[in-house]
Amino acid sequence: MSTRYRAAPRGRSTGRAIGVWLIALLVALVATVQIRSQAEVERSLVGIDTTSLAFLIDDLHRANDSLQSEAADLQARETTLRSGTSGAADQVLTDEATRLRAIEGLVPVHGPGVVIVIDANGLTALDLQDAINNLASGGAEATAVNDHRVVTGVAIDQTGSGVAIDGVVVAPPWTISTIGDANRIREVADLMTNALKADRRVRQATYRVESDVVIQSVVSARPFVYAVGS
Amino acid sequence: MVAVAAVALAVGFLVAGQVKAQLLTPSNQVARYQALVRSVQELEATNAESRRQIASLRAQIDGLESDAAGRSAATQALQNQVADLRAHAGLTAMHGPGVEVDLASGIPGPAAGAQASYLVNYQDVQDIVNLLFAQGAEGVAVNGRRLTPLTAYSGSEGQVVIDQGPPQSSPIKVFAVGDRNRMVAALNDASALPDIRARQVQFQLHLTFFGSPDVALPAYDSSLQIPHVNSI
Numbered sequence: 505m506s507t508r509y510r511a512a513p514r515g516r517s518t519g520r521a522i523g524v525w526l527i528a529l530l531v532a533l534v535a536t537v538q539i540r541s542q543a544e545v546e547r548s549l550v551g552i553d554t555t556s557l558a559f560l561i562d563d564l565h566r567a568n569d570s571l572q573s574e575a576a577d578l579q580a581r582e583t584t585l586r587s588g589t590s591g592a593a594d595q596v597l598t599d600e601a602t603r604l605r606a607i608e609g610l611v612p613v614h615g616p617g618v619v620i621v622i623d624a625n626g627l628t629a630l631d632l633q634d635a636i637n638n639l640a641s642g643g644a645e646a647t648a649v650n651d652h653r654v655v656t657g658v659a660i661d662q663t664g665s666g667v668a669i670d671g672v673v674v675a676p677p678w679t680i681s682t683i684g685d686a687n688r689i690r691e692v693a694d695l696m697t698n699a700l701k702a703d704r705r706v707r708q709a710t711y712r713v714e715s716d717v718v719i720q721s722v723v724s725a726r727p728f729v730y731a732v733g734s
Numbered sequence: 735m736v737a738v739a740a741v742a743l744a745v746g747f748l749v750a751g752q753v754k755a756q757l758l759t760p761s762n763q764v765a766r767y768q769a770l771v772r773s774v775q776e777l778e779a780t781n782a783e784s785r786r787q788i789a790s791l792r793a794q795i796d797g798l799e800s801d802a803a804g805r806s807a808a809t810q811a812l813q814n815q816v817a818d819l820r821a822h823a824g825l826t827a828m829h830g831p832g833v834e835v836d837l838a839s840g841i842p843g844p845a846a847g848a849q850a851s852y853l854v855n856y857q858d859v860q861d862i863v864n865l866l867f868a869q870g871a872e873g874v875a876v877n878g879r880r881l882t883p884l885t886a887y888s889g890s891e892g893q894v895v896i897d898q899g900p901p902q903s904s905p906i907k908v909f910a911v912g913d914r915n916r917m918v919a920a921l922n923d924a925s926a927l928p929d930i931r932a933r934q935v936q937f938q939l940h941l942t943f944f945g946s947p948d949v950a951l952p953a954y955d956s957s958l959q960i961p962h963v964n965s966i
Contacts, residue, residue, distance in 0.1 A: 531745075531747075534747070552892060552893060554766060554770055555890075556890035556893065557770040557774060558770065559890055560893065560895075561770065561773050561777060563895055564777035564778065564781060564900070565777065567895075567897075567956075568780050568781055568784060568898070570898050570956075570959070571781065571784035571898050572784060573957065573959060574788055574956070574959055575784055575788050575791060577959065578792060582791055582794055582795050585795060585799065592802075593799055593803070593809050594802075594806075594808065594812060596795075596799070597809065597812040597813055597816050600820075601815055601816050602965055604816070604819035604822075604823050605965065606964075606965050607823055607882070607883050607884060608823055608883045609883060611965050611966065613963045613966060614963075614964055614966055615962045615964050617962070630861070633860065633861075634857070634860075637860055637886055640884065641887065641888045645884065645960040645961075645962055646960065646963050655883035655884070656867070656881055656882065656883050656884065657867045657871075657883060658867075659864075659867060659868035660864065660868075683962055686962075718966070720966075726872075728830075729872070729912075729913075730830040730832070730912050730913060731828045731872040731911045733821060733827070733828055734826070734828055734829050734950065
């Protein structure tokens with residue numbers, strides 16, 4: 505009797521406890537989901553402002569145009585190869601080799617562009633790296649500094665004697681020759697030289713647009729030692 | 735018990751409501767932001783589709799070139815030359831010993847003038863990649879995006895845009911194939927990457943790296959055009 509008397513309340517108590525715990529769990533779940541989802545939105549708002557988003561949209565438009573142009577070019581190449589005409593593959597491969605040699609800085613090149621001259625005392629390798637990246641981002645397709653060809657992968661180091669490109673010190677003034685969309689590069693060069701003129705280390709920063717910039721310097725081909733094709 | 739549960743429920747909603755109210759920004763700002771975000775998302779989707787298309791076309795062209803090379807020794811020699819050039823341009827996947835560098839944003843500091851300094855930016859990525867190339871890296875990829883001889887970095891607060899790719903943000907993973915001992919030694923050099931190291935101290939920016947016996951890099955999947963450049 506006493507067993508039954510104690511057993512019944514224990515069952516009701518256990519049921520109620522489970523109910524309370526389930527409700528508490530639900531409350532915690534709802535609160536957590538609510539807080540986290542709102543915090544997620546807020547975090548993305550903090551991460552990037554509307555002005556930056558607008559710039560991002562502009563960049564993406566330009567990037568997508570460039571990608572579509574590349575896709576069209578590849579489709580034309582594919583069509584030529586599928587035509588099966590005599591020498592079609594040789595012509596496609598020869599054109600590709602010529603283009604890639606120019607991209608990798610293995611051959612002299614020329615074309616429209618902008619030449620920037622910076623005379624300064626105390627500018628570092630980081631300053632030159634930033635300048636070259638800004639120009640590349642602004643449309644430069646080939647670049648040389650004081651007749652030293654620069655592509656991604658060419659080392660620009662700070663040494664005791666100054667800034668070195670591929671192990672060779674390049675003393676100021678720096679003449680940065682670029683080939684590419686002159687209108688776009690000119691905008692970057694204008695901003696860059698104005699910013700440099702405000703730098704105490706800089707004695708002179710000028711640029712000129714040229715219809716035909718010639719870059720004679722080349723990068724030495726380096727065979728892979730560690731890398732293996734997948 | 736029911737009363738306790740009801741009180742707990744009410745407290746939970748009050749807490750959630752309070753936190754939500756504190757986080758909520760003006761609705762017009764949110765709407766404008768959401769419209770811009772939608773534009774970015776649509777453009778990113780187009781971007782991804784174009785890159786898939788480019789990768790597919792390159793694979794098809796490679797196959798057609800191989801077919802032609804199988805019929806002619808001269809074409810085969812040309813294809814070998816192009817294959818080597820493509821490998822150096824980042825147009826083919828590669829693997830080998832190398833390093834992985836992990837970079838993540840830190841914690842905002844109290845100084846108003848340094849609001850974005852705790853965030854990883856494109857110049858951090860540029861500095862790390864330049865350091866790795868200076869130490870003989872033969873190929874580099876950032877968050878799965880292979881770098882090429884024409885690679886350029888841009889972006890604003892916390893956003894890293896590489897070439898025509900979509901914006902990346904923290905955490906950033908840089909993979910490089912090459913002499914891993916040399917690259918690790920350079921990354922360990924206290925005088926290297928001065929800006930990142932200073933922000934490690936000030937904002938707890940996260941930088942770790944380790945050598946690996948085998949690092950895999952994908953092929954570049956974007957545009958590699960130089961319409962204004964002519965070979966001499």
